[in-house]
Amino acid sequence: MTADKVWVVMTHEYEGDTVWGIYRNFDSAVDDTKARYVHPYIVRWELIEGDGDNVLIGYFESVPHYSIQHKSRFYIEEMVIK
Numbered sequence: 001m002t003a004d005k006v007w008v009v010m011t012h013e014y015e016g017d018t019v020w021g022i023y024r025n026f027d028s029a030v031d032d033t034k035a036r037y038v039h040p041y042i043v044r045w046e047l048i049e050g051d052g053d054n055v056l057i058g059y060f061e062s063v064p065h066y067s068i069q070h071k072s073r074f075y076i077e078e079m080v081i082k
Helices: 026-035
Strands: 004-009 018-025 043-048 054-060 072-079
Touching: 018 054, 018 072, 026 043, 026 054, 026 072
Parallel strands: none
Antiparallel strands: 004 018, 004 072, 043 054, 054 072
């Protein structure tokens, strides 16, 4: 029996660690995270892939009534389901 794997997206902002989403594959984790910030948000994305350390960084521009200029990090980790 092989172990199933999932990709967990987390942020470490606000009050501590927050699970942002759980996905079946890496591409879905990245695409869904980006899809949550469409118009009127203006975001430039950077994906840093490492050996188990994947970080999706969103550079947000200031948009009145929606967002201040800031940077958000989304940590994407592969986990085995036992």
